[in-house]
Amino acid sequence: MKTMFSATGIWSVLSLTLLFSCNAQPSPEAKKPNVILINADDLGWADLGCMGSGYYETPNIDRLGREGMLFTQAYASAANCAPSRAHMITGLWGPRHGIYTVGSSERGNTKTRRLIPTPNAQSIPDSLYTLGEMFHDNGYRTASIGKWHISESPLTEGFDVNIAGSHRGGPGHRGYFSPYNAEHLEAGPQGEYLTDRLTSEAISFINGNKEKPFFLYLPFYAVHKPLMAKEEVEAIYRAKKGAEGQSDATYAAMIHTMDENVGRLLTTLKNLGIEENTIVIFTSDNGGIRDVSHQDPLRAGKGSYYEGGIRVPLIVKWPGHVKNGTVTEQPVIQRDLYPTLQSMIGAEKKAKHLDGTDISPLLKGEPMPERDFFWHFPVYLQAYNPLEDQARDLLFRTRPGSVIRSGPWKLHEYFEDGGLELYNLGDDPGERHNVAGEHPEKVRELRDRLEAWRTLTGAPVPTEKNPGFDKMFEIKKQQQARTGS
Known part of the structure; x- marks a missing residue:
């Protein structure tokens, strides 16, 4: 069957072609x-x-x-x-x-x-x-x-x-x-x-x-x-x-x-x-x-x-x-x-x-x-300025340990002495008041989550004692840092 195009039809097709061409989507x-x-x-x-x-x-x-x-x-x-x-x-x-x-x-x-x-x-x-x-x-x-x-x-x-x-x-x-x-x-x-x-x-x-x-x-x-x-x-x-x-x-x-x-x-x-x-x-x-x-x-x-x-x-x-x-x-x-x-x-x-x-x-x-956040630091980082650093002790900004934040709660675990610090950041954003003794169940819960995370990720936990550690020397250095001498 023969198809007939009028001049008007041809211009309509051309106009549509130009329209779609001008409005073509940009490349991805x-x-x-x-x-x-x-x-x-x-x-x-x-x-x-x-x-x-x-x-x-x-x-x-x-x-x-x-x-x-x-x-x-x-x-x-x-x-x-x-x-x-x-x-x-x-x-x-x-x-x-x-x-x-x-x-x-x-x-x-x-x-x-x-x-x-x-x-x-x-x-x-x-x-x-x-x-x-x-x-x-x-x-x-x-x-x-x-x-x-x-x-x-x-x-x-x-x-x-x-x-x-x-x-x-x-x-x-x-x-x-x-x-x-x-x-x-x-x-x-x-x-x-x-x-x-x-x-x-x-x-x-x-x-x-x-x-x-x-x-x-x-x-x-x-x-x-x-x-x-x-x-x-x-x-x-x-x-x-x-x-x-x-x-x-x-x-x-x-x-x-x-x-x-x-x-x-x-x-x-x-x-x-x-x-x-x-x-x-x-x-x-x-x-x-x-x-x-x-x-x-x-x-x-x-x-x-x-x-x-x-x-x-x-x-x-x-x-x-x-x-x-x-x-x-x-x-x-x-x-x-x-x-x-x-x-x-x-x-x-x-x-x-x-x-x-x-x-x-x-x-x-x-x-x-909400979700939990984890940090892991199995190494040492010495003090910058012992009296300014606000660290756990005067010789290191951080000793080996792990940290978890869960909601407002934040738990620090230290590997050297098994120390645990628990803070409620909602009440205490400056982490001034360790409330681990007041919330033993929360400490156990967060420590279990930390342990599970370390197992999941294969996080290394140092356990080998340093034969060069000298307790009396450490005490002396702490005292010197405290007095700035």
Whole structure:
């Protein structure tokens, strides 16, 4: 049967064709959100304006918090640099990657260590599927710009670009000003500041990849020691009245400059027209150093498994997906970031196993069930400042042990002497009052959960006595630390 087309019919078909062509859906790759993960170094939970500081000025990070979700009970997965980063980049508990501390597990004087600690791994195993590899395998251009610290190079862990990343854990002597100490970073103009330079490199990466999905991991070296700041910024804080425990002008200036650079990044996203399609996350790798900045009301600081050592700032912004100005008190942990980002980008290629929880429902405003949180530290970490650290004893920030948080309850277990400390964080966020003797059933319940978790993960518990331990020497050292002699 012959079909006849009129001129009107032909134009109708052409019009429909053009209409559907103009409204064609973009490719799946074009819809993928960009991701920027900013990880400050040693920035404490209370070291931002939006977290209550009246001395440190952080208007750009505060604005980021107002434009996204601010977490008041976010945790690092470990209390110091390398293990925290290993948890976040692998999405796995410590026993699965073996990094528990920085360098040797035999920290402090051997005569004051009662046990032989578990050996510490220096690098994440090559067999683990990292966050960088997940993004790379899902079509993302990936960059690590700044402190890496968990292997020789991020280039073997799924990152296309590495700037300033190696096993190095800090900027080194005079390292905040060019010429730098960091590997894989060319010297800039004399006096150039490291935080400024890393941000400029990050902006260059964004500009070069604005047409494709990118994952930018930006682990600043700031505000890790040595404390070094730009003179003109430090002068602002020398002229400003501090608060008790937060009054170091150099440290404040380092935070100030980092905040300015977060502002530069946010402005870049807006100017390029990609702000709406970019997830921005800001956090810190562990708690702040207490003799530099107090985290009151939280106890202790970096290296401790009291709240001041593991509770950290966390902000997540994604326009149109995370409601502006949301503040949540629901506990989360940085290990959650891997499964959450995997979900948020709609990853087709995924890690086979992750120990974190996908918190994307929480980011959407949906309730999530309570869960237990675990920390394991089978090694030693010596004191920074015995009279300031607020540790269990004056010689170590942490001795070997495990910790569980379940609801408001938090139990510390110590392997040397079997010590147990129980705190109700709802009533006592500063962990000042050990109520283990008042709640023996809760102690048994939480200790059983800790033991079950250690069995599940194969967590090593040191039991071998240290033949070099000297009780009288330990007592003498405790007395000297107490008197500052």
